[in-house]
Amino acid sequence: MIVNESVLVLGISLLALFFAGFLATKINQSLTAIFIIVGMILQNFFPVTIITEFIATLGIIFMLFMFGLEFSVGSLVNNQKKIFYTGIYDFILNFPLGLLIGWLLGYDLIQSLLLAGIVYVTSSVIVAKSIIDLKRSANPETEYILNILIFEDMFIATFLAFIVGIVNYGKIDAKSIFFVMLKTSAFFMFFIILARTSKKYIDKIIDIDHTELFVILILSVIVLSAGAAAKIGLSEAIGAFLAGLLLSETKQRHRISEAIKPFQQFSTAIFFVAFGMSIDYKHFGNLIPMAIFIFILSSFSKVFGGYLIGKKYALSKKAGLRLGFSLIPRGEFSIILAGAIAMNHNLPYPLQCLTGFYVLFSAILGSIIMKESDWFTKWLIERREKEIKPIDDSSTMGPHKYL
Template sequence: MIVNESVLSLGISLIALFLAGFLGAKINQSLVAIFIVVGIILQNFFPVTIITEFIAKLGIIFMLFMFGLEFSVGSLLNNKRKLFNTGMYDLLFNFPVGLVLGWFLGYGLLQSILLAGIIYVTSSVIVAKSIIDLRRSANPETEYILNVLIFEDMFIAVFLAFIIGIVNYGSMDAKGACFVMLKTSAFFLFFIILARTSKKFIEKIIDIEHTELFVILILSIIVLSAGAASRIGLSEAIGAFLAGLLLSETKQRHRISEAIKPFQQFSTAIFFVAFGMSIDYKHLGSLVPMGIIIFIISSFSKIICGYFIGKKYDLNKRAGLRLGFSLVPRGEFSIILAGAITMNSHAYPLKSLTGVYVLLSAILGSIMIKESEWFIKWFLERKKVWEKIPESGTN
């Protein structure tokens, strides 16, 4: 009976997702935000079921696997200096903002660090889609946007492993932190060495013509890697990310992506719905003002950071500002981080606050990217006016 009800609620969720997503596509709006809103609405009709929770967990696993699959250890090493420098500028500009806001909101150290990660990381999904839709792939700033996104995704993967490890270890003392860092580093290093040294062996194993068997094998690699990470106290998502990194070195990379993408799209949509269903919408109204404040502060920080990176790499003012505007949206990784630990007793429950923040930044951030030329024109015109004021004052 429970299973039947779960299947029925899943079916209703999927119909609601389709209708909302269809409408969102018509108005060119972020599906991440729309799916969260669907979840917030659906919680009035039925709770999150065990089937929904399971598919949502698979959504995180497949999402991180696909991110890992997009990377190549070889290409990362070849572009390591520029990637590291742009990524570090972004980290130093934006991560401390979340720490300060966490302290201001009265969060503890672990929650403040988690909020810093939530505010720091840009939505790769929204930004990548915006670049394609707006045909900005050839723009001079796009290379630096992608470098920042790659660095952020790699950093958050390690960061998530660290946070989950600390939570599982049960403390935040120096000994626990060092133990988690060593364990995380060893796990990452194992997969990276395997990717660099066993490429031919892995190619041979996954070179299967039969489509069904090929999909089953890839799924088994993903799930086993996720399970291994969970077994040693890390996040399942990190194991999946490293499985993607491992398989990204193979000739079957494109085939793997095409085979797993339907699973990833379906389960990720359910993940966003499940997140929306976990948000206490009765308190959302009281969180909106703080969400707006955080959005304004973090957006300003990202725009200034993009402008700074542009100046460092000799981009013109317009390209630098476009770079900054492109880093404003938050989405999938912020939500994953918000679900890493539970903190609902605080005046600003982290999951609900993140829901408000992601909704604002996904919707308004997408608009800001699309209308960035208008914002830039307005800013540069104001800048010229202010620059002329001292001159007119001296005449």
């Protein structure tokens, strides 16, 4: 009976997602934000069921797998300098900001670190889709946007493994940090070495003509990798990410992506709904002003950082500002981090709920700002030029000005 009710709830959720998603596409809005709002509405009618929780977990696993599949160990190694330097600028300007905000809000170290990650990481899904929709693939800043996204995703994947490992270890001290770092590094190195040395053999193993057997084999690799990560005290999502990284080196990469994409899209949508259903309305009044405040601070930090990166790589002022505006949306990784461990709801700003509202603001407003970034950059540059112009005029008067 419980299973039957869960299936009915799932059916209602999917129907609600369809209509909401259809509306979102008509107004060119982020599906991430819309799906969270659907979850917030549905929580008034029924609770999160065991089937919804299970599919939401699969959503995280498939999402991270698809991220890993988009990378190539070879291309990361070849482009490592540019990825590192652009990424480190972005990291220095944004990660400590979240850490400081967490400390000011009275969070403990783990919660402050999670908030730092939430504030720091840009939504790769929203930004990549917006670049395609706005036809900006050939823009001079796009290469640097993608480099930053790669750095952020790689960092957050490692960070998630580390933070979950620390929580599972039970305490934070030098010994536990060393042990978790060693374990995380060993797990990453195993998959990277396997990807670099066994590509030929992996290609042979997964070269299966029968579609059903091919999908079953790929799913088994994903789930076993996720399970292995969980078994040693890391996040299941990291195992899935590394499985994607492993298979990204194969000739079947495109076929794998096409086979897994429907599973990923379905389960990810349910993941966002389940997250929306976890947002507690009783904190609504306290959270909205704080979420807006964090959004404004983190948006300014991203734009400023993008502008500096643009200046370093000799981009125009407009391209540098567009780079910064493109980094404002937050989404999938922020939500995954918020749900990484159970938060203390007795705090004035429960992290999971705060993240929900923060992601809503940044996903919706960030998408709009990115779309209208040409207008914003033109307005900012023209305003700056008007402020400087009187000074420039007076400087051309020469020495007789002082006579």
